[in-house]
Amino acid sequence: MSSIQHQLAQLDSESWSGRAEADRDWDCLQLLREKEALLQEITLLSQQQHSPDTLLQLQEEKRRLEEE
Numbered sequence: 001m002s003s004i005q006h007q008l009a010q011l012d013s014e015s016w017s018g019r020a021e022a023d024r025d026w027d028c029l030q031l032l033r034e035k036e037a038l039l040q041e042i043t044l045l046s047q048q049q050h051s052p053d054t055l056l057q058l059q060e061e062k063r064r065l066e067e068e
Contacts, residue, residue: 004038008031039066
């Protein structure tokens with residue numbers, strides 16, 4: 001999960017200037033797919049038994065991704 005979060009952060013922080021519109025669209029699509037995959041993973045993890053702190057962290061991350 002942290003690997004996906006790191007990749008998402010990299011894609012979010014990349015400079016879009018000078019890139020072809022098709023490349024930007026492709027990157028945005030990839031980013032959306034990765035966010036959806038992360039959201040699904042968080043949903044599955046939250047259905048398992050975890051500590052209250054872990055569940056709270058998962059819920060906060062899920063809420064953040066849904067807002068994006």
